[in-house]
Amino acid sequence: HAKSRGGNTFEFFSQAINRGVRERLEIENGLRDALKHGGFKLHYQPQVDLATGSICSVEVLLRWRHPVLGVISPNRFIPIAEETKLILPLGLWVIDRACHQLRSWRNDGITDVRVAINVSVKQLQDESFFKALSSIVKRHGLSGPDIELEITESAIMENLSRVQAILKALQDYGITLSIDDFGTGYSSLGRLKLLPIQSLKIDRSFVQDIETDHGNAKICDGIIALGHSLGLKIIAEGVETEAQKNLLQNSGCDAIQGFLIAKPLPADEVAELITQLNGTT
Numbered sequence: 001h002a003k004s005r006g007g008n009t010f011e012f013f014s015q016a017i018n019r020g021v022r023e024r025l026e027i028e029n030g031l032r033d034a035l036k037h038g039g040f041k042l043h044y045q046p047q048v049d050l051a052t053g054s055i056c057s058v059e060v061l062l063r064w065r066h067p068v069l070g071v072i073s074p075n076r077f078i079p080i081a082e083e084t085k086l087i088l089p090l091g092l093w094v095i096d097r098a099c100h101q102l103r104s105w106r107n108d109g110i111t112d113v114r115v116a117i118n119v120s121v122k123q124l125q126d127e128s129f130f131k132a133l134s135s136i137v138k139r140h141g142l143s144g145p146d147i148e149l150e151i152t153e154s155a156i157m158e159n160l161s162r163v164q165a166i167l168k169a170l171q172d173y174g175i176t177l178s179i180d181d182f183g184t185g186y187s188s189l190g191r192l193k194l195l196p197i198q199s200l201k202i203d204r205s206f207v208q209d210i211e212t213d214h215g216n217a218k219i220c221d222g223i224i225a226l227g228h229s230l231g232l233k234i235i236a237e238g239v240e241t242e243a244q245k246n247l248l249q250n251s252g253c254d255a256i257q258g259f260l261i262a263k264p265l266p267a268d269e270v271a272e273l274i275t276q277l278n279g280t281t
């Protein structure tokens with residue numbers, strides 16, 4: 001009996017592992033196919049400047065529907081794209097399409113927003129990244145200051161020495177750099193001060209229960225004070241309620257992003273919202 005039960009247990013786990021491996025492979029192959037034949041699209045989520053109430057930037061968020069597995073979250077497929085290096089061509093595709101979109105908004109008279117693009121540390125470590133990025137930006141008739149890049153705190157802090165030079169080059173080019181998911185990593189004041197960055201994005205986990213969790217409210221206050229003392233702009237992500245917005249505004253937060261303003265939206269819908277909130281120019 002013991003033996004057959006052992007066999008079943010082994011079979012159970014080995015099937016589960018096989019399923020996991022198979023799904024991962026399916027995602028990898030799906031990514032390759034979508035890069036070749038299309039299948040990705042971009043959504044845009046507004047970031048609102050609390051001093052003016054207008055949309056200052058839109059964050060570019062990748063969307064993908066796998067032909068068999070259906071819609072897959074970037075939290076699931078980006079790590080696979082990173083492991084397989086597919087993030088390099090995929091990342092450039094995102095930059096190209098985002099710049100194309102911004103160009104087209106500019107042509108339509110939307111002149112006062114920028115695009116905030118998420119980049120993986122794998123992209124920053126690629127030697128050809130800066131040249132590829134700047135030539136895309138130029139090709140669309142844009143320049144460095146039109147673009148913001150978001151890099152997660154953990155990725156940047158684990159690779160500080162390896163990304164220092166590229167971050168400096170990006171800054172010299174006029175690109176603004178934000179640290180994403182701030183508060184979840186291990187930044188010391190000393191290391192933060194070394195980075196050529198312009199803003200911090202407070203992680204959603206601190207914002208979501210700011211009304212009820214006194215500790216999280218204090219963390220948000222602390223990040224805002226710390227950031228301001230370093231001359232950084234603070235943006236809160238995942239703002240879902242008017243009460244969260246008010247608390248953040250009273251603490252001196254500079255900008256907010258979240259479902260309270262809008263979900264990530266297709267380009268035409270976000271353009272309508274920009275015209276509504278910013279007025280026509």
Ligand code: C2E
Nearest residue numbers: 061062074075078094118119120238239240257258259264
């Ligand atoms: P992120 O950069 O921190 O993006 C914010 C995530 O929070 C997005 O999830 C967004 O849809 C979600 N979000 C925004 N407001 C709210 C809110 O009020 N409430 C809640 N519950 N969620 C909100 P999404 O689109 O699933 O993206 C997940 C992550 O995938 C992103 O986190 C980013 O790290 C990564 N990602 C997305 N697109 C790209 C890309 O083009 N390149 C790279 N390298 N990473 C990307």
Ligand code: MG
Nearest residue numbers: 059118150180
């Ligand atoms: Mg982001």
Ligand code: MG
Nearest residue numbers: 180181201237
């Ligand atoms: Mg984030």
Ligand code: MG
Nearest residue numbers: 152180181204
């Ligand atoms: Mg995130």
